[in-house]
Amino acid sequence: MGKMQEDARIIRNEEVARMTWLMRLHSPGIAARARPGQFGMVRVREGIDPLLRRPLSFHRIHSGKGEIELLYRVAGKGTWWLSRCQPDSLVNITGPLGNGFTMPDNPSAAIALVAGGIGIAPLFELMVRISESRSKIKAEKMHLFYGARSADELLPAAVFESTDVSVHWSTDDGSFGFSGYVTELLEEWTARAGFRPTELFACGPLAMQHNVARWALARDIPVQLSLESLMACGIGACLGCALPAVHPGGSSAEHYVHVCKDGPIFSAGSIQWRKIRKQQLPSPIFPCD
Ligand SMILES: Cc1cc2nc3c(=O)[nH]c(=O)nc-3n(C[C@H](O)[C@H](O)[C@H](O)COP(=O)(O)OP(=O)(O)OC[C@H]3O[C@@H](n4cnc5c(N)ncnc54)[C@H](O)[C@@H]3O)c2cc1C
Ligand code: FES
Known part of the structure; x- marks a missing residue:
């Protein structure tokens, strides 16, 4: 089943930790399709401001009940508007997007x-x-x-x-x-x-x-x-979420992956960490340097 757009009805939207909100939504189409590690592009408010949808991961997927949960940190305007949404109002979501996690080969392992x-x-x-x-x-x-x-x-x-x-x-x-x-x-x-x-x-x-x-x-x-990565479209159209990656053929040629389409889940060895960190600086805390 592919991605879809759905008007999801808010069941609850509460602050569960400092600046961290849990939103439970009735979203049967997306709940039936989503896998762990995938995300939705959420329209946080009607109108043109903010214009762009915001990417949020599926925190819980209750396929049987047709419900999903989003856990989000209020980081700026979009997530602030989301935190203002009341139960019974509708939030439009496009999803599920991205590749999702691959379940472990051996679930009994460490x-x-x-x-x-x-x-x-x-x-x-x-x-x-x-x-x-x-x-x-x-x-x-x-x-x-x-x-x-x-x-x-x-x-x-x-x-x-x-x-x-x-x-x-x-x-x-x-x-x-x-x-x-x-x-x-x-x-x-x-x-x-x-x-x-x-x-x-x-x-x-x-x-x-x-x-x-x-x-x-x-x-x-x-x-x-x-x-x-910063995302504008979430579907591989704007190329805004590109990250430098290791060339799959092992060559030193420049290679980019798109977090929305190729990810957001990546293996550790596939990413050019140094280049990304230069791209995304300044950041307040870089403990490993
Ligand atoms: C695939 C994916 C899944 C995500 N899942 C979650 C989630 O489950 N819960 C959650 O709280 N957040 C998640 N995020 C991050 C979330 O999308 C951003 O925090 C949100 O878009 C910020 O929007 P805003 O309008 O509130 O803030 P803005 O005003 O747009 O930005 C506020 C600050 O956050 C930074 N920011 C904005 N977008 C991102 C981003 N994508 N990554 C890093 N920093 C960003 C901006 O540079 C700025 O400094 C996810 C991001 C991606 C790409
Ligand atoms: S967000 Fe547009 S290509 Fe990934």
């Missing part, structure tokens, strides 16, 4: 996920699906490394109870869990526990994803990263 801030949004549905696929088999524990700038930006522990994930928390300011970056926690905890994931999934700020990629590549651990 799987780890790394989420930085709002990066938890696309990882949650994946985590639920992996948990479900493991419910009837003997499986290694799944580990989530989940960090934010401070405790009030984290989702509450209760939301993870429906999954079989063990959550390792971190905050940059030390207000909850490990004090430091989530990538430092990943490094420290895995070394201490002697834990080597067989597969890794991550989403968060670019610098965090770069660090996860380096950590995984150095250990030969396959990793799927959900990357972001």
Whole structure:
């Protein structure tokens, strides 16, 4: 089933952590089609301002009920307008878009996920699906490394109870869990526990994803990263979301991927990290330099 446009009815829209909102929508067409890691282009408001739709991942997909959930951080005008929307009003969404995560080959293996801030949004549905696929088999524990700038930006522990994930928390300011970056926690905890994931999934700020990629590549651990880029169309038409990538033929020729069409999920080794980071600077925090 391909993408579609749907007027989704808002069931709830509430602040669940600081500047972080959860919107539940009745959107049967998209709920039937969507997979973890895919996203929708959301018209945040009628009229011409803001003109462009905003890309948001599917945080939960309840296909049976015809409902989806979006978890979004109020970052600017578009997401602010979205946070003003009331239950029973309609939000137009185009989707599902993008490739989505590939489910692990071996769901019983040692799987780890790394989420930085709002990066938890696309990882949650994946985590639920992996948990479900493991419910009837003997499986290694799944580990989530989940960090934010401070405790009030984290989702509450209760939301993870429906999954079989063990959550390792971190905050940059030390207000909850490990004090430091989530990538430092990943490094420290895995070394201490002697834990080597067989597969890794991550989403968060670019610098965090770069660090996860380096950590995984150095250990030969396959990793799927959900990357972001500024998006205007979401369907491969404007070329605005291009990121420098490694040439598939292995040549040194310039090569670009489009996050909306080729991604947003990429393997760590397919991306030209240095070039992207130059492209997307300035950023306030670049812990790995
Ligand atoms: C595939 C994809 C999935 C996404 N999923 C989610 C999600 O589930 N939850 C969520 O909160 N956010 C998600 N984002 C980011 C979200 O789209 C932006 O935060 C949003 O578009 C900002 O719109 P705005 O009008 O509120 O802010 P603007 O006023 O447009 O921008 C505010 C600030 O955010 C920056 N920004 C805008 N768009 C992006 C972007 N795409 N990536 C990085 N920085 C951006 C701007 O440069 C500016 O500094 C996703 C982005 C992509 C590409
Ligand atoms: S957003 Fe237009 S090509 Fe990707």
